[in-house]
Amino acid sequence: xxxxxxxxxxxxxxxxxxxxxxxxxxxxLAPGDPAxxxxxxxxxxxxxxxLRASYGLDRPLxxxxxxxxxxxxxxxxxxxxxxxxxxTQALAERTEPTFFLTLFSLGIAMLxxxxxxxxxxxxxxxxxxxxxxxxxxxxxxxxxFWLGLLxxxxxxxxxxxxxxxxxxxxxVALSVRxxxxxxPAIVLGxxxxxxxxxxxxxxxxxxxxxxxxxxxxxxxxxxxxxVMLHALRNALIPVTTVVGLTFALLIGGAxxxxxxxxxxxxxxxxxxxxxxxxxxxxxxxxxVIAALYVLINLAIDLLYLVIDPRVKY
Amino acid sequence: xxxxAPSLSVRAPxxxxxxxxxxxxxxxxxxxxxxxxxxxxxxxxLAAPWITPYDPMSLKVLDRLxxxxxxxxxxxxxxxxxxxxxxxxxxxxxxxxxxxxxLMSVGAGxxxxxxxGFYRRMDTPIMRVVDAMMSFPxxxxxxxxxxxxxxxxxxxxxxxxxxxxxRVARVVRASTLVVRELxxxxxxxxxxxxxxRMLFVHILPNVASPILVQxxxxxxxxxxxxxxLSFLGVGVPPAIPTWGTMIANSQQFxxxxxxxxxxPGVAIVLCALSLQMVGDGLRDLxxxxxxxxx
Numbered sequence: 353x354x355x356x357x358x359x360x361x362x363x364x365x366x367x368x369x370x371x372x373x374x375x376x377x378x379x380x381l382a383p384g385d386p387a388x389x390x391x392x393x394x395x396x397x398x399x400x401x402x403l404r405a406s407y408g409l410d411r412p413l414x415x416x417x418x419x420x421x422x423x424x425x426x427x428x429x430x431x432x433x434x435x436x437x438x439x440t441q442a443l444a445e446r447t448e449p450t451f452f453l454t455l456f457s458l459g460i461a462m463l464x465x466x467x468x469x470x471x472x473x474x475x476x477x478x479x480x481x482x483x484x485x486x487x488x489x490x491x492x493x494x495x496x497f498w499l500g501l502l503x504x505x506x507x508x509x510x511x512x513x514x515x516x517x518x519x520x521x522x523x524v525a526l527s528v529r530x531x532x533x534x535x536p537a538i539v540l541g542x543x544x545x546x547x548x549x550x551x552x553x554x555x556x557x558x559x560x561x562x563x564x565x566x567x568x569x570x571x572x573x574x575x576x577x578x579v580m581l582h583a584l585r586n587a588l589i590p591v592t593t594v595v596g597l598t599f600a601l602l603i604g605g606a607x608x609x610x611x612x613x614x615x616x617x618x619x620x621x622x623x624x625x626x627x628x629x630x631x632x633x634x635x636x637x638x639x640v641i642a643a644l645y646v647l648i649n650l651a652i653d654l655l656y657l658v659i660d661p662r663v664k665y
Numbered sequence: 666x667x668x669x670a671p672s673l674s675v676r677a678p679x680x681x682x683x684x685x686x687x688x689x690x691x692x693x694x695x696x697x698x699x700x701x702x703x704x705x706x707x708x709x710x711l712a713a714p715w716i717t718p719y720d721p722m723s724l725k726v727l728d729r730l731x732x733x734x735x736x737x738x739x740x741x742x743x744x745x746x747x748x749x750x751x752x753x754x755x756x757x758x759x760x761x762x763x764x765x766x767x768l769m770s771v772g773a774g775x776x777x778x779x780x781x782g783f784y785r786r787m788d789t790p791i792m793r794v795v796d797a798m799m800s801f802p803x804x805x806x807x808x809x810x811x812x813x814x815x816x817x818x819x820x821x822x823x824x825x826x827x828x829x830x831x832r833v834a835r836v837v838r839a840s841t842l843v844v845r846e847l848x849x850x851x852x853x854x855x856x857x858x859x860x861x862r863m864l865f866v867h868i869l870p871n872v873a874s875p876i877l878v879q880x881x882x883x884x885x886x887x888x889x890x891x892x893x894l895s896f897l898g899v900g901v902p903p904a905i906p907t908w909g910t911m912i913a914n915s916q917q918f919x920x921x922x923x924x925x926x927x928x929p930g931v932a933i934v935l936c937a938l939s940l941q942m943v944g945d946g947l948r949d950l951x952x953x954x955x956x957x958x959x
Contacts, residue, residue: 370797378813489945493937495889497896498912498930501919509920604802608893622805626812626899638809642800 353657360653364646371642372424376417378638379631390433390629403433407632429636434628439636443618449519450610450617453533453540454602460541461548461598466591468545469552473560473587474579484549491546496605500539500612507535517614536613540605544598551594555587562586589660596652600645690950699942702935710756719747721754721906730922740924742915751906752928758907759888759936762822766887767880769826774833775876779864781834782841792838795831803828803886804893811899818901825890829883836879840872847871874951881944885937892933908933 387403388395404410407430408419423430429439472484508516514535520528559565560583568578607619614620618637625633691697709716725745733740739748781791798806810824844850845868853863888908894900895909903910908929915925 366793367797367800370793371800374794374797375809378809380813489941490934490938493885493889493934493941495892495896495912495930495933497893498926498933501912501916501926502923502930505919505923601802604804607802607804607808608897611897622808623897623899626808626897629812634809634812638801638805641802641805642797645800645802 357654360650364650367646368643371646372421372639373417375635375638375642376420379635380413390631392629424639429639430632432625432630432633434625434630435633439632442621442633443636443640446616446618446621448617449529449533449615450603450606450619452530453536453606453610453615453617454599456533456537457540457544457602457605458595458599460537461545461602462595464542464545465548466552466588469549469591470556470579470584470587472549472553473556474575476557481553485553488546488549488553491543491549494543496539496543497608497612499543500536500609503535503539504613519615532613532615536609536615539612540602540609544602544605547598547601548591548594552587552591555590556583559583559587589656592655592659593652596648596655600648603641603644686950690946693946693949695942696946699939699946702939703943706756706932706936706939707760709753710760713753713757717747717750717753719750721746721750730918732922733924739928740922742911742922742925743918748911748924748928751911752908752932755906755908755911755929756932756936758818758901758905759891759909759933762818762825762891762901762907763884763887763936765822766825766829766891767884769822770829770883770887771833771876771880773826773830774879775837775869777830777834778837778872779841779868782838783845783860783864783868788838791834795834798828798831799835804890807890807894808897808899811894816899816902818905821891821894821900824894825887828890829886832883833876833879836875837872840875841868844868844871874947878944878948878951881940881947885940885944888933888940889937 387400387407387409391399391403401410408416411419420430427440429443431437432439432442435442468484468487472481475481504516508514515532517532519532560579565578565583568582569575573582606617607622609615610617610619611623618641621633622637624630625637691700723746725741728737728741728745729743731737731741731745737747737749739752741747742751777791777795781788781795801809807821807824807828810827811820814820814824850863850867853867858867891900891907892909892912895903895907896913898913901907901910903914911929912926912933915922915929919926
């Protein structure tokens with residue numbers, strides 16, 4: 353177990369190093385001088401030279417990379433050019449809406465995906481299975497920003513049930529802020545429930561075909577007990593993986609949904625940074641989100657140990 | 666030596682003929698419906714100049730924001746342009762972007778996957794980079810790449826190809842690892858078949874099924890991702906009428922003219938849905954272990 357953990361952590365460090373290298377290279381892909389690109393066409397040569405010096409862009413590429421890595425190790429993601437504050441601070445300020453949005457969306461996706469997946473498996477081949485499987489396929493084909501736009505027009509603009517956009521005035525109560533998240537969370541949750549539904553169905557079908565289920569039925573156990581007690585517990589183990597995967601997908605989905613609903617989250621920050629060519633913010637956000645993704649994957653693997661005693665590393 | 670190779674009995678496992686696979690594929694109603702929708706979309710896209718009543722770029726300010734009616738089937742936009750004509754021309758751009766992304770990502774993914782799966786020394790370096798690239802959410806990596814490369818149609822294609830190539834590489838590598846150990850590969854190696862021939866003539870046809878399945882899904886994801894990038898304002902320039910740019914441009918007027926985002930959105934959903942229907946059918950047919958998923 354400890355050996356497994358050490359090897360996983362070592363692998364994680366290697367992947368994170370490659371991630372950092374890719375992030376560094378992506379921002380250096382830009383044709384021309386990054387400082388000139390960041391400051392725009394109006395910038396004077398002196399301003400460009402000043403920015404180049406302050407960001408170390410006048411040094412050779414390997415030296416820049418080494419310095420950047422050194423700063424990363426110390427938790428310094430750099431300074432936002434547009435916001436004029438450290439990237440870590442800018443990201444921290446935007447974490448709350450993204451965190452709650454991702455969490456609520458995951459809850460909604462699970463609330464839809466798991467029961468519908470169970471029902472589709474239990475009544476395999478029936479109308480209910482076809483409806484839910486069709487819904488899963490449709491969910492994976494709907495652009496979240498489009499669904500968001502339509503629901504916003506219906507429920508926020510036409511019916512006035514929810515705020516149209518934003519996250520409330522600064523300092524308002526948490527409940528008011530969370531009210532702004534209802535519609536975006538429904539959009540993101542519905543769209544991402546498809547994957548959970550498919551996996552729950554597949555996993556349930558696998559378990560329902562196993563010998564111990566046949567034995568339970570042969571003993572005269574009610575179908576509800578067979579499904580809920582014997583099948584579901586085993587079927588939910590692989591579903592854990594997909595819930596973790598969905599959580600990671602939701603972080604990506606939040607980028608688009610936050611923009612539709614004008615939520616001041618990390619996704620919105622990234623999109624604004626891209627439009628303003630604020631490279632330190634883009635680099636920082638890419639790195640933090642990728643690290644989160646890698647950590648979530650590790651956490652899922654470790655969670656396996658807890659929920660399935662048969663798994664041994 | 667290698668010139669004599671085909672005459673020796675070095676045979677790959679028997680594969681089902683294309684006609685049989687196609688017949689069994691289209692025996693599924695879902696696949697048939699999906700393929701029919703796709704075929705209609707492709708024909709409509711190709712015949713766009715002949716079936717559209719208006720030039721998609723021509724402005725008629727007096728006709729602005731007209732609801733769907735006989736003269737404008739899908740209504741008109743804020744500049745009086747015909748939405749139906751724009752949606753039909755949008756199919757050209759969106760399908761072309763999707764197809765190019767598939768070609769490039771599958772090409773790169775095959776090369777990376779075959780090398781990683783066949784050459785043990787290249788496995789770890791290639792797969793670590795693939796793992797690292799797959800640590801980014803697709804849309805985030807695409808946004809960052811387009812930000813670096815600059816917003817244009819070719820850069821959107823390039824960025825999305827870079828985003829999806831690792832998925833293909835992973836699938837190809839996994840299948841290559843299995844095929845590499847089969848006796849016919851040992852036999853081919855024994856008679857001195859060169860590596861490149863082994864990779865592209867003997868292994869590639871045997872790993873083609875999962876690649877085909879991945880390609881259909883990547884097509885769908887690419888169309889959705891292109892629309893997302895355009896919506897965020899970091900994709901195709903707004904002047905080009907892709908389905909994504911049409912929805913992006915409609916945001917301001919959606920409360921007065923819901924048809925502006927509605928029709929291009931329905932086109933995206935139909936296209937992605939039909940691709941997923943075909944992809945699911947292909948996967949079920951070619952990999953019976955996965956049949957239970959849908």
